[in-house]
Each structure stands twice: as structure tokens, then as C-alpha cells.
Amino acid sequence: MKNFDHTKVEKKWQQQWESEDIYATDDSSKKPKVFVLDMFPYPSGEGLHVGHPKGYIATDVYSRFKKMSGFEVLHPMGWDAFGLPAENFAIKNRVHPRVAVEKNIQNFKRQLSHLGFNYDWSREINTTDPEYYKWTQWIFLQLFKKGLAFESHEPINWCPSCQTGLANEDLESDGTCERCGSIVEKKPMRQWVLRITDYADRLLDDLSLLDRWPEHIKEAQRNWIGKSEGSEIEFTVKGSQERIKVFTTRPDTIFGVTYMVLAPEHELVKKLAYSNTEEVEEYVVKSQRRSEMDRLDETKEKTGVLLRGVSVVNPANGEEIPLFVADYVLAHYGTGAIMAVPAHDERDYAFARKFALPVRKVITHSGNARGVDSIPLLRWLANNLWYTRTVITTNPGTLINSGEFNGMESEKAKEVITEKVGGTIASTYRLNDWVFSRQRYWGEPIPIVHCKTCGAVPVPEDQLPVTLPDVENYEPTGTGESPLAHIDEWVHTSCPTCGKEGKRETNTMPQWAGSSWYYLRFIDPNNNDAFIDPEKERQWMPVNVYVGGDHAVRHLIYARFWHKVLFDLGYVSTEEPFTRLEFLGFILAEDGRKMSKRWGNVINPDEIVKTNGADAMRVYEMFMSPFENTTAWSTDGLVGSQRFLERVWKLSQNTTTESGPATVLELHKTIKKVGEDIEGFKFNTAIAQLMILLNVATEHGISGEDFKLFTQILAPFAPHLSEEIWRETFAENTSIHLTAWPEYNESQLVKETVTIAVQINGKKRGSVEVATNADEPTVVSAVRAEEKLSRWIVGEPKRVVYILNKLINIVV
């Protein structure tokens, strides 16, 4: 018997498949369509480590299975190649980003091809290709025309090291830059912003449509959007026309307001008249200088300044209360101003304690608010005991000390009080609009021309793409302008509207732009005349299975946002782009840490393919743990998978004339289970079942015909070995990957006899073998016939519980 030479066999079939073009997708096919999508990679200079292909292996297995099951499958691959990492790599290595990216893509493609993936490479896309980003720019113009893209001068996150503005999504939770770890500053500058907040409610509500998404991803998105519902209420400034609008989730506590606070950046801080201007200015400047990080770092120690001479009128009771500026109130959340209720908010309480402000309890949980109110002494005791114990409650309850509303429940009072003080029911979001411009070179140019008379003018669609020009220096300028600003001949152009002198927008789009719509490009990858062919779009969308990790909020929120805009404009036919999301767990290094050059624990798939084979790596990565688990790589485990494949090969050369009955039974069981498990992304148990079948077949014998069925259901996991057995050992003419998935025979799944577990008083004491579907008396007498079991039955059974073909419990 010849040995299995994985290197030779894998290379042979990879070439054969390519020359036979067996993975081409046919748009005109009449078969039902399935769109299986990977999160396409950013082609880094470091190449792949063994963790990267895990998701690609899964989609490969899944799409092969769907194809064999009679579906026309779209399973494409491409490159997300714009963005800061590519640019920084290029600067460091003194190569033009385009050249570096080209080289990296070639390397990635080589690495992927060695794993035997079934991508239809004729649909390969690259976000940095002008024919691709033409349409990224086109989408921007649609957003602009719809009023969803606008210029803003608000302070934004500025990374001093990357020298560019960043969206909130690009920051770590401690306020540092996710790329370089620098502390991010607030810097006022002109930038393009997308009005994603207009879609906040839909992005939130439509999560309920996504019942095939993991709960933790939906939860992360809900947290990110961070909707809270409450009221907006206006307070008037005494002796002035100015009003302070606050957002509160607790209008029911308005009688407990003892002071008000403005964020340092609030416009009224400059407008109002107060006596201590210097002190206030100093505080405002100081708090602006403090980075976001410092602000968060302060462990609840509150700071602030009173605006001397200003008093604000509470619309609920006409009370005059003081006004503060304090940085615990955030300018970009709500209205940037709050009504402070120290008795029922921990932050307000901390501030009130520090500044010796009154605390007035207006919510009780005792349930006899009336009694407390009617006995002054008791009320005094209740308030003061509670006050000195410094226990505050943030829970809803019954109103007290609230005039006509005493005795009302919080929920009811929220509504009634809001109405009474002339407020409105309102929602506010943690989500901010998407800062969309970057002051860097390697991104899509924003297709806008600035004209002195016409303002910001969109580049006409027939002039797209606005191509990224070559520059001498693509390093950041440090002035807050993109390197593109230095290329005079590119910047200077004529205004598309009036024809006079105009200047091109020199900011570029963020990394996330190209990936926010790429799935659509795969459907119609070479269309230069239209965004997408509507008929093809309807055929393939939505994506049936989307597989990837990491991008739980950013990419998935941005893509959903753009998709909804395109839906509103009629370019796509579905509300949501991805119906089913499978989130993959990462592969850690053998030492349990992340694979990283820094730790020297990176395993290169090229090495594994060479020494153990692509099939062994594929099987191992699918078998190592449930798909969504993060698990450490184990070379021993890999060798185990390799051994399994070698035993498959051995048995393929040693088939018998007939299969043993146990083999037939197990074969049909396996066909059923493997199909179901692949559909459910439970690859580890699918492979376990294939191993069980191999063990049974080795022991009881398997015929050539039955072995071919086994080979077919193994094929999605180990395409090379399966093809070798299919075409060489069994001399088939066409590829195993074009064959139909075997059907299992329901009648072959039923055994003649079954083993029934025997419990006496709920304790397992043994088992009996009886005919399938035997009735209860038969099983009982079988148990009685067995000395070892019957000796436990003392006296008459009180009760017998019998579960057909499974278990009998005799209670005595």
C-alpha cells in the first residue's frame, strides 16, 4: 500500500481544481442561492498565523456542504487594504502603500491557496482599486445629497501620534487610541461627519429582526447605541431670557432638585453674567486641557465652580437654585446640562456633599407617604435619619415632598410632571455621529470640491472616481491637514457648479468606509456603469451566513447603517445585510497568550501545511473546540487530526466486499448528524462522529460503495484527501466536490435491539437488552430475570417509570 503524501496530493488537486474551474459561481443558475461571507482581511505585512484561517475554513466547509446539497453558492474573498496600518507599515518600510499592499495581497493569497479554499477568485475585490472606491465615493455622495454627510467644527478626538482625527469607535474604553495607545486629545477642527444618529433607533430596533445573531453581539450594539428614555425640561435663569434645557430620565424627582450643572463646554457658560468670571474661565480652560483619560481616571472626586449671582428657577415649584459648572457633566451627552437631584443620584449626591448643598428626599419606598407627610416629627426623623446614614436611593418609588404629586408612583409621575412643567418626552443616545474624515494619505479621497461662492459641492457622479494621486511624501503633515493638501495640481480644480476656481477636499475616508458595503460588490464585481444590478442584488441578498470575529460594534454598525441608507434609497431590497452571524473564537498560542511577534509564539500556517498537511490543519481547527470558543493551539491535537486522516487513507485501501451491519447503521447515523452539525456550525461534533464511523468501519468492515459515501461527507473538511480517494482509489471522473450530498435512510437508523438503563429508586444499577419498542411489562420481566438487578428490588414496586427505548426506573 502506498503512503499518503499530503504535499504532493494537495498540490495536484489544487492545480486540477483551478484548471477545471469547479468553484465558479453561476448567477444564472436556477438553484436556490446561498451567500456565504467571510469578514475580508486587511492584508498585513506579517502574513497569516494559524488563527486567521479558522473562519475561512468554516465558511469553506459550510459552502462546500451547501453546494453538495443543491445550492448555488456565492463564496468570495477580497482585501480591505486602505487605512492607517497599511500606511504606517509603508512609512516605516519606505515603500509606497500601493506597492506594499500589492505585495501583501500576493502573500496572503498564496497562503490561503495552500489551504485549498473554494473561493471564486474571479470575484476578488480590493478596496484600494479605483474601480472599487469609485463606488465608495458614490455612496458618500448619496449620503451627502440626503443630508447625512455634513461638515462640522466641533472638537473631535485627535491622536497626536497618528496625527489624525478619530471616531469615538476608534478609541479604547480608557480614551486611548486603539492603534498606538496614545492619549487622545480633543481638538477643534473641520471634519466630515455622518449622521448615524438619525438611524440610531432603527439600528437598535432592528436588532430584534436578527434572531440568528449571537446575543452578546446584539448586546454590545445595544450598549454602544446606549439609548435612554426620559424628558427634556427647561429651567429659566432668573432675570434673564436664557433657558437651560436639561435631559433627565427622572422627571419624577424634580421637586428634589437643589442645584443645576452645566458642562464646561456649554454655550451658556460664556453667555451668562456672573461675578466670578475669572474663576470660572480658569476652571473651563483647565477642564478642557485635561484629556478624556484624566477625566475618567478621577475616581469620583468631583470638581466644579459656582456661577456667583446666577439663580435658576425650578419650573415645578418656582424655587430658586444655584448653578454650577462641573466636568462631571458631559457636553456631548444629553443637552450638556443637568438638574441635580442629590437625594436620588449618586453623582449628584457626591457633588452635593463636597459643596455642602442641600439634599431633599422626594421618593420613598415605605409605601405610606401620606403618613410621613402628615406627622411633622416623623417626617423630620425619617428625612434626617436617612440623611445621616447617607443612603440614597436611585430606585423608583412613591413621591413625597412633591406638592400636589405626593403619593403618586414614579412611573406615573414622570409623565404627569413632564407635562405640567411644559417638558417633552425625549430620548438620548450614547452613540455620536460618525467622524468620517482622516487627515492621512492612504484612504479614499472625499469627492467634494470647495468653492468660495457655492460652498461644498459634490463631484458629479460621472467624474468618479476621484483618484488618489501619487505624492512624494505620504507621511502626516503634522498641521492637521492631509498630505494631499501639498499637491497643488490635484487640489486646484474648477467648481463643478459655477466653473470658477475650486479646491478639492483633501481629507480621506476612514478605514471602515470600504468595508461598509463590500459584500454588495461581490455580487456584481465588475459593474462600472451602475452601483449594482438590481436583479442580481435581489437574487443574492441578504448574506445568509456572515462569519468573523472582533468587529462586534464598529464594522457591523457601520455596515448596517450604510445598508439601511441604501435600502431607503432603493438600491438594496433588505432592511438588514446579514441575516445570520457566526462569531468565531480566536486561536491562542500554545502558551495561552495571544499569538504575537512580541512573544515569539506565532505559528505560521505555511509550516503546518508543509509538515502536517492542509487537510490536517483544517480538520484540527474545526475539531479543536466549538467554533465560537477561544482556544489555545495544541500541536499534539493537530497530530491527532493528522492521524485520523491517515487512518482514513489506510482504510480506503482496505475496503471489504460487504459492510458489517454495525457499519451500515453508523454510516446512516453519521450522514444525518454531519449534515445537521455543519448546518448548525457544530463542526467539532461533526468530526467526532466521522471519527466514530471510522472506528466502527475499521472494526466491522466497510464496502467500497459505503466508503465512498463516507468520503463524500468527509470532503468539506478534508477536500484534498477526499478527492484523492474519490478520483484515484475509486477512479471517479468528476470531482467529489461536485457530487450530491448523500442521503441517509431513516429505516437504517433503527436497531433491532436497544439497551435500556435500569434504575432502582432513581439510582442506576445496570442495563438490559430488549427488542426495540418493547413494552413496559417486557422490560420489567427482563429486569427481574437478571439476578444482579432483581436483588435490588425489595418488596413490591410502588411505581414504575418507563421511557421507551431508553430507561426504566423502578421505585420500591
Added chain:
RNA sequence: GCCGAGGUGGUGGAGUUGGUAGACACGCGAGACUUAAAAUCUCGUGACCUUACGGUCGCGCGGGUUCGAAUCCCGCCCUCGGCACCA
């Protein structure tokens, strides 16, 4: 603090419409083959008690429901992830 996911042998993990816990694999131990080693094959492998037959205990902890609980209910502990001075 709020929210989400999870906790099963030495390890990765099976098993969750309540019904034989530990499938499959790794590791480990013993044996076969070999001059020897590797590879391969066979057997064993949750813990404890027992010469054996067999028994007792076991799915993070403590209760409960049930003939029967890893699975359901109540109360805790821990790990991972998201958000967090968000009004």
C-alpha cells in the same frame, strides 16, 4: 455599578424539549511489534473504598422541585466580554 455569555476528568470538550454524565480527541499508563528507538496496533484511564464481586461520591457553592436534575426554580461565588461620572 448595569448588561451579556459561561463554569463538566490531567487537557480541548460531548451530553441542556429533565432520562445510562464524561462521546470524540489529546495526554498518561501497560502490552505487542523492533536489536533499539520512532511510527503503528491492542488494552486501560473521573475520584475514593475493595484482593475480588461490588459499592460510595461526583458537572462552581448552598438549598428546592421531581420517580429521576449538568439540564428546571431560589440564593450565592468565580471567569470572560460589552458599557460605564451617560444624568
